[in-house]
Amino acid sequence: MDRIRIVGGQRLNGTIPISGAKNATLPLMIASLLTEGTLILDNVPRLADVIQLQRILGNHGVDVMIAGKRPGDDPNQGRTIHISAKHVVDTTAPYDLVSKMRASFWVVAPLLARMGEAKVSMPGGCAIGTRPVDLLILALENLGAEIEIESGYVIARAPKGLRGGEIVFPKVTVGGTHTAIMAASLANGTTVIENAAREPEIGDVADCLNKMGAKISGAGTSRIVIEGVSKLHGARHSVLPDRIETGTYAMAVAMTGGDVLLQHARPELLQAALDVVGQAGATITSTNEGVRVARNGAGLAPVEVTTAPFPGFPTDLQAQLMALMTRAEGTSRITETIFENRFMHVQELARLGARIQLDGETATIEGVDRLKGAPVMATDLRASVSLVIAALAAEGETMVNRVYHLDRGFERLEEKLVRCGAVIERISA
Numbered sequence: 001m002d003r004i005r006i007v008g009g010q011r012l013n014g015t016i017p018i019s020g021a022k023n024a025t026l027p028l029m030i031a032s033l034l035t036e037g038t039l040i041l042d043n044v045p046r047l048a049d050v051i052q053l054q055r056i057l058g059n060h061g062v063d064v065m066i067a068g069k070r071p072g073d074d075p076n077q078g079r080t081i082h083i084s085a086k087h088v089v090d091t092t093a094p095y096d097l098v099s100k101m102r103a104s105f106w107v108v109a110p111l112l113a114r115m116g117e118a119k120v121s122m123p124g125g126c127a128i129g130t131r132p133v134d135l136l137i138l139a140l141e142n143l144g145a146e147i148e149i150e151s152g153y154v155i156a157r158a159p160k161g162l163r164g165g166e167i168v169f170p171k172v173t174v175g176g177t178h179t180a181i182m183a184a185s186l187a188n189g190t191t192v193i194e195n196a197a198r199e200p201e202i203g204d205v206a207d208c209l210n211k212m213g214a215k216i217s218g219a220g221t222s223r224i225v226i227e228g229v230s231k232l233h234g235a236r237h238s239v240l241p242d243r244i245e246t247g248t249y250a251m252a253v254a255m256t257g258g259d260v261l262l263q264h265a266r267p268e269l270l271q272a273a274l275d276v277v278g279q280a281g282a283t284i285t286s287t288n289e290g291v292r293v294a295r296n297g298a299g300l301a302p303v304e305v306t307t308a309p310f311p312g313f314p315t316d317l318q319a320q321l322m323a324l325m326t327r328a329e330g331t332s333r334i335t336e337t338i339f340e341n342r343f344m345h346v347q348e349l350a351r352l353g354a355r356i357q358l359d360g361e362t363a364t365i366e367g368v369d370r371l372k373g374a375p376v377m378a379t380d381l382r383a384s385v386s387l388v389i390a391a392l393a394a395e396g397e398t399m400v401n402r403v404y405h406l407d408r409g410f411e412r413l414e415e416k417l418v419r420c421g422a423v424i425e426r427i428s429a
């Protein structure tokens, strides 16, 4: 298994191109199942999760064509993929595929809406809590689906098609909102979703579906209205920039000091997180090209943060912020409200010398003068990158083991950091 070796202590200076968002790419690829037409996606990041989803879609008979690079192409540009679900050959998504990536469960919605049936294994994914699918099932039931759970599979049927309905989510759920929108797009009649997730990726997917002929309004607010249509067609859509990658590098620069342009980043996608990085002592400037993050000699200030659904501080940046706060001058508090058990990075950060105490859903971080490199183990996607951030500021060498988690969600991480002066290399097994 690959490892990543980091020697800390270098400031970061230069430009980091921000990739297309993983969390938009995955539902966009899944949305291709709604149409016989070809969906062309631009700005798709090169990630292990994209390849995995390609396999899963392939199992249903979907053709995914990824355009190769030509000489002279800008390596910083994401790729273009052509996805065609002209012939859906199988409506079952088996355990061995779905268990590798939680979001793949979402195929249940387009398969059910277009084919009238779907049999999808209960998901796996990052080990950050129980992550049930009850709300996704509730949404489909409200659209007239009959659902059974049998031997670890969700079996959904709507032989006469789905019908519009009202879905009131008792809790904000990104996956629930994506699946509800996809299913309702092909339902007969109008659907209203209340307490919908407002994450920017929801808006991005709704934009794409509208280009495919769907009639969705209100995406980005907590009330989404979808007028069902009988058919969707192909379209072309460019994936929005990854706000979690943006926030991660912003925190890395705040950690090491330096001055980096996060090219293509859109600050409005992560204002809450940029505000926190600003409070911690970095200077954040929006430019035509993206977001510039700089910190010179001054120390880091401690912060108090609670994760929340968008537009709040994202749970997907919680681990990275904790890494940053290990070096603050004072005591910080971070409360995680979205996922229980999303603190697996705490014990690994402690191996680098961090002082963190956990009490239920709150972590108290007492800033230390220095971190020291050590071997650490990546446990989930965002936790892994928090170890990279800490290692960039630690004295000596850190070896991050099990980096396949990083490859799931961060495109060319080492390359992007090396170009800004970090000492980081991948050691292939």
Ligand code: UD1
Binding pocket: 022, 023, 024, 026, 102, 103, 129, 130, 131, 132, 133, 134, 135, 136, 137, 171, 172, 173, 174, 175, 176, 197, 315, 316, 338, 339, 340
């Ligand atoms: C998505 C993101 C993930 C992010 C999360 C929260 C993708 C591919 N993944 O995950 O990176 O951390 O949003 O912003 O976009 N819940 C239930 N029942 C359900 C569904 C969810 O109780 O049926 C709970 C979850 O356990 C969690 C909360 O609702 O406590 C929010 O989860 P949700 O927003 O659904 O997360 P995902 O869509 O899985």
